[in-house]
Amino acid sequence: MIRRLALFSLVILACMQTESARAERSVVLVTGDECEIESLTMLEIRKAYFGLIVRRGNLIVRAFRLSNDEKLNRIFFQSVVAMSEKSYERRLRSMLLKYGSPRPLEFSNVRALSAAVRTANCGIAYMWQEDLEQETGLRSIRLLWQGD
Secondary structure: HHHHHHHHHHHHHHHHHHHHHHHHHEEEEEEEEEOOOOOOOOHHHHHHOOOOOOOEEEEEEEEEHHHHHHHHHHHHHHHOOOOOHHHHHHHHHHHHHHHHHOEEEEEEEEEHHHHHHHHOOOOEEEEEEEHHHHHEEEEEHHHEEEOO
């Protein structure tokens, strides 16, 4: 009986630790190690993701997106651009027609996204913190979301 209680307690403790580890998931804005920009405001980030030119001194920020992660994209639409995907797409088309603003390049995997950010002069992208930890040549410049 005591063995069962001890085993049950260990299982509950393991489940609680797994839940707390999941609760600490976060989305970060990253750039390449070579980029001199230390941080960006949310307004600058939104402008970059609408295809507008964002300058910091003589540096131009270029935004990139990861398109294959549904949860990450929901966080992007809710926390970064603060609009639905449909509204965002409409806004991008409008910006293209009015100003010739190119839409951010989209990638289907983290490796390709990371390579694009590293090779761009001052590219930015949003990704899960754990994906950033697996990549080299990138650094976080802002926490965009934390939770789950």
